[in-house]
Amino acid sequence: xxxxxxxxxxxxxxxxxxxxxxxxxxxxxxxxxxxxxxxxxxxxxxxxxxxxxxxxxxxxxxxxxxxxxxxxxxxxxxxxxxxxxxxxxxxxxxxxxxxxxxxxxxxxxxxxxxxxxxxxxxxxxxxxxxxxxxxxxxxxxxxxxxxxxxxxxxxxxxxxxxxxxxxxxxxxxxxxxxxxxxxxxxxxxxxxxxxxxxxxxxxxxxxxxxxxxxxxxxxxxxxxxxxxxxxxxxxxxxxxxxxxxxxxxxxxxxxxxxxxxxxxxxxxxxxxxxxxxxxxxxxxxxxxxxxxxxxxxxxxxxxxxxxxxxxxxxxxxxxxxxxxxxxxxxxxxxxxxxxxxx
Numbered sequence: 001x002x003x004x005x006x007x008x009x010x011x012x013x014x015x016x017x018x019x020x021x022x023x024x025x026x027x028x029x030x031x032x033x034x035x036x037x038x039x040x041x042x043x044x045x046x047x048x049x050x051x052x053x054x055x056x057x058x059x060x061x062x063x064x065x066x067x068x069x070x071x072x073x074x075x076x077x078x079x080x081x082x083x084x085x086x087x088x089x090x091x092x093x094x095x096x097x098x099x100x101x102x103x104x105x106x107x108x109x110x111x112x113x114x115x116x117x118x119x120x121x122x123x124x125x126x127x128x129x130x131x132x133x134x135x136x137x138x139x140x141x142x143x144x145x146x147x148x149x150x151x152x153x154x155x156x157x158x159x160x161x162x163x164x165x166x167x168x169x170x171x172x173x174x175x176x177x178x179x180x181x182x183x184x185x186x187x188x189x190x191x192x193x194x195x196x197x198x199x200x201x202x203x204x205x206x207x208x209x210x211x212x213x214x215x216x217x218x219x220x221x222x223x224x225x226x227x228x229x230x231x232x233x234x235x236x237x238x239x240x241x242x243x244x245x246x247x248x249x250x251x252x253x254x255x256x257x258x259x260x261x262x263x264x265x266x267x268x269x270x271x272x273x274x275x276x277x278x279x280x281x282x283x284x285x286x287x288x289x290x291x292x293x294x295x296x297x298x299x300x301x302x303x304x305x306x307x308x309x310x311x312x313x314x315x316x317x318x319x320x321x322x323x324x325x326x327x328x329x330x331x332x333x334x335x336x337x338x339x340x341x342x
Contacts, residue, residue, distance in 0.1 A: 038269025066196025095305025156213030
């Protein structure tokens, strides 16, 4: 089978991963309305290409919080990557390095954050869930000591989403959460967290602070008021509160609320270069992809991860050329036609 797009990797990964692990990665919350919407919303946005533009050279390079990247694409945090590959996040980090991009490592990783840092040949951010403050403080201190360059606080999880499909297929093998001394330490998020957690985290570390899980302009405004460095527009891949909007639908509202005060990134449903182009046109500085790198990891380890990212990079370059955009600065809202919302 020729693997020519990320959906080909999805199909082959499904054959390689046991059923319960596949469902764990693939499922959404409740009726999976948001899971489906993350994809369908991209399809409703149309492109408005410009012609007779010199696109003989296409430049995809960008920066993320001052870090140079070869493309506006990096890897979102996903838990328990050991279900997809024996070396889990360590192998994912090698794939990110092959692609020359950034990896965000989950709190709930199957390799310890120190093991991932030792395996990585490229930049890392650490994604943090607040379970207890002492646990969070230890994780932040460990991440900073291990050389992570950013801290991603996930803010859409006062409790875990109701993933019914996963409940019907319990994991058939145990993969430990390697960052915790015991399993119960990382089990439950703290439902009492408020905006006060941000200055507390600032007191612990000098790492840039990125909030993941913002879906409204009001919360984007508050994030800016609290001095965060960046926002990830995310609905947790449709795995938390079902029936929230697709991330691409709320992106313009959040970009407008931020008004340049911090960087804005997007994840959720990105599967094509044209999806990335639409996100950039609506104001995202970069996108994160979560499930597609997992598919690459399952199919061919680090090289599979790099190959999936190369497909998305090449598709973005192709889309930019056909849309008349020789570099990222030439992409703006005039490039897209949004669906009419009565």
